Amino acid sequence: MLRSMYAGVSGLNSHQQMMDVTGNNISNVNTVGFKSSRVTFKEMLSQTIRGASAPQENRAGTNPQQVGLGVGVGSIDSDMSSGNLQSTGKTSDVAIQGDGFFVLRDGSTEVYSRAGNFNFDEQGRLYSSSTGMLVQGWTANENGEYNNGLTRNNLGDIQLKQEINAEATDKVNFAKNLKANIINDLGIVQGSMQVSDGATTPVTDNINFSMEPVDGSHNVWEYTLKSDDPTTTFTDPTPTTTTGEYTGQIVLENDGSIDTASSDVDNLTVDINNSGNTDTLNFDDTIKLDKDGESLITNGTGESIDLSYQQTAKRDVSINVFDSQGGKHSVLLPIEKIDNNTWEIDETKLEIDGNTLTTPLGGNHEIKFNDSGEILSGETVDLTFTPAGPGVSQTVELDFSAMTQFADGGSLETNSDGMTANFSSVNGYEAGSLESFSFTETGDIVGSFSNGLTQIQGKIAMANFANPAGLSRQEGVFEATSNSGEAGIGEPAQGGFGSLAPSTLEMSNANLSQEFTNMITAQRGFQANSKLITTSDEMLQELVNLKR
Template sequence: MGLTDALFTGTSGLRALGHGMSVIGDNVSNLNTTAFKGARISFSDVMAQSINTGAGSGQLGRGASIQALYPLFTQGSFESTANPTDMAIAGAGFFIVKDPKGSGNVFYTRDGQFMIDKMGYLVNAAGLRVQGWRIDEVTGDITGAITDIQIDRSSPPVKTSKIDVITNLDAREETRTKLIFLSGNIYDNNPAGYTYFPNAGYYEVVIRDIDGKDNKIGIKLGYNAETQKWAYEIYNLNTNQTIISATDVTSTRVSFELPTTKEIITFDWSGITHVNSGNNYIEMPGRTGKIELNGQLDQGEWEVVDLSVKDANGTLRNLRIYIRYDNSDGRWDYRVFENPASTPATDPDDPNDPNQETGTLLVKGNNSDETNTFFFLDGTTQKITLDWSSLTTGTNVTPSVNSYILQETDTLLSYWNATQDVPIPSTAYSYRTTLTIYDSLGTPHEVTVYYNPTTRDNVYEFLVACNPEEDARDFTKDSLPMQWQYEEGTVTQKLEIPSGNLTAQSLKGVLMYGRLEFDNQGNVKKFYETYRIDANTGTLVRIIDDSGNPVPDPIDKFPALGEHGYPLMIADFLGIEFPYDIYPPNAQDQGLVRNDLQKIELNFGYFFKDSWRSESVRTTQYATSNATIFYDQDGFGPGALESITVDNQGIITGNYSNGRVIPLWMVSLANFNAPERLQKVGGNLFKETTHSGPPVTGKPGSNGLGTIAPNSIEQSNVDLGEQFVKMIIFQRGFQADSRIITVSDTMLEELINLKR
């Protein structure tokens, strides 16, 4: 019957409009819900009923039904907050959160109100963990798969691997001069001219330059008593060439350049007297610094040479040299003793056997392919070089010996003495700068760089050192540090310098020593003659030669330069005994390398790449005061998290109490092909459905995903005015539908009354 149909039609409208009011109520109720997405409801008519009319078949509507109900993912406005972990998405996408209590419980949300829980996880109010990628601190790229974001509450220590020290060294500093005073007596027994005395007026000396090389120099002096003038000639005894000469001069001083380093050396003989009754001689202060062996010796037999050398106090020390040559492999054995027995001990099977010697062993070498070595006088740091390159094999002739007084150029390295309370006096350097570095445990250590002009124009020397008491390298603990062993095929070459213990102890704290040569524009032309200390033996390891080129294979087996092209020094502040790395048997140079040592590059603003190249900020030599322009290092002590920040790429950065600013995580976002078909599960969460499609994850700002607005939350996108308008429309519709029912009811009542 038509009236009954009208009742059901009106009821469908009431039902549909009631649901519409529920939608509006839900939208209005969540007006202040963070990132809430308002829903929209739409209606459709119900399938019509066919009826007969005078004009034929017609269709009669049967009411209204809900056609669709889905959320609107329009952008909500942003509200700024003071919480650094609050985030809003500007554009498309959802945060990914995961329930840690179950597997596969992954949800998606626009609500970026996050906090850090007691475990360090970034979570929402319900404790679901935000997902993201960990960031590699070195490369800055994301690593691994998407996982729970967990903020490190502490920053582990990082050992220093590079220090930057940029200074200006005053170009007005005067170049130092090596002044050598001669004394003695020369008188003139030839009034007609100069008298040269081959044994008295001629003197030979070894001058050890700033490169550590021994230069044999000869000086010949002549004096004319009638004119009271001098004649002199300075020789290079290595080449027998004259360096400088003059006659008829009144000056008692001459300056000349060393052949190798061009250092300025000055001889002064103003103290020489002219007493006829005295002996003719020349002498100068100094100690014995070089010994040369000449002549022949039988192969395979020990030869013995006795001699006396002068120490720094002028005291004569008795030495005995044992040396033997094996013609089969061209190698040498040698020993040097101090205070030897009155006569060499003999063995019937091996005459002059040094194993029977009772003196103090200074140096010992077996199977050496070198023809020189060095040692120290017992109980001193006085280095003496021993050279037997002129020895030949032949008839059994005891080798002759020449010894030379040594004159040394004072250097920062020669002034350093770790056994003193103050390792280096303030008068030894013109400028110093100090910075703090860290070991692998985060312990701070002070490192000081000392600078001083040299005896060569436009050349500064530098010394890098730490507190000797904090130096824990192996040689600082060994009773006999200076020992080497090299495996060369089937031959084992051994070198031992027992007399080097005091020298090694005096070098505690020294990390690097070298020189910088500047050009006329005040820029570094090159590093040269640069050394570090062997952590095993305490000896100098040459890493840059006198031409400014890195040494390809330093004797301590570490590279000369670090990965950035800066000179590399080796430190050890922990003193932990770890195993050694052993080179394979077929290696050309075999040896032992400590794997627990701290490698530190020294950056003066210059790096080596085919040649020395400058950076924009670099050490200079300008005519202004010494000053540190910039210094830095890449190590850190341990630190605690102080704050975090988030940028628009979703990168979470930790700020730690040790000064480190570390990018930790990147928040991941997800989007769907049909986000309107996601399932609402409450708590501002959505879940993937078959109709929404799978999530497409990516970095914020990529693949159509929005960017992150830090310190912000997204507000509800519900428009209250629009909801009120719809509310009125739904209300009026509901009223009209209700009138259909009441009127239909009245009509039905009239119909029933017809029976009466």
């Protein structure tokens, strides 16, 4: 009779422990990275009243007769499945997608956690907000590299660098297109003027002027002078005489002056109406770049045809370079077309901080392209200057090897004139301070600095176990046990370790619907065992009442 009472007591104790575990799960339903537990029961030892007997020739065997002594807790198992992810928008939060644990340092003890609510302390060390323990991983060097590899031996605190030192520029890369068929601009292509012999009663004729570029030739234009009177003759110093019309060529330098040796610009004598009365047409060989309204051609009476010349066959590229102390210097690089497939950087026009230097390139630099539009020569040139501040000479390599020369711009990113040539990358930077940071899926911590630079600062380490359920819980973290196995250390998203989800946290994996069901089950089990005790008590009472 007393056995049933004690069985009831064991049931009360076991269901109380089930209720304790369920209550803990429910209380941690909003705990970051929490892993719930479950209780399983086992039957306690049974008392054998009669043992089993073997079958005999004339008698069957008998089974053992045993009375159970109650129930006990068989196990309290941890559910290590992943919880749902919650987006927080906080850059220092990170969650694990898949297997693995964050590695934390508690003094000299290594512990593990799934809670990724991190922050950086005053010394720039990454730590767990929940526990104050330091997050373990690997710190990168100034180039964002891990010198000694990502191994357990190199594991340590992750410390963000708060400042980044200035670095001098030593290379600028250029790319994209210089338009192959671009020409310099002449403001007019046609006009007219009156020629006269200058007499009191002058003999006159009207001369029409037109001009067009010569295909396939750089800075070469063909002009035509045509008189209204078809009998008017033109005589050049050759001498060559034509009637009614004269055709010649003008070859300009890039600065807009006439190349007189290559041009038909000597004085032309005009015999007006073939009357013997003449006027002289003079070409101006002092036309200069970017001057509007320059006189191209004049006659003896001072009438002129004007020209507005613009050097449009050029590309001015502006870049900023940095000295060793982080000082920024603006460089204006003029790239001018001087011949078919040939472009030039005139060092006398190159400006640094608005000033021209004596010999920044060691002479004018030519860039030549082949017939296919690919660079043929002049891929690189050194720009040398002495910046104020450091006061020492600095050399920057200018690399044009990726530039092209096509008529249509050579890329989808064309502007109105088809010229897209520009710098593609510039190394070097000014000093900067850390403004923000972010995590990547592979565990890298990327710092963003005030100078616009981003740099990998470190990587979070992860741990995994052969039996994660065998870990021991210690104040919100896990510790390895003899049954969990030793921690395997690795980097996120590699070798079976889960990847990271930046700006999110892993929620508790406690299932409220399951926990409430377990709570009801525990309550009913507790009630049933309570009834067992009261019923046993009533039976004992009946025995006592047999003797009245």
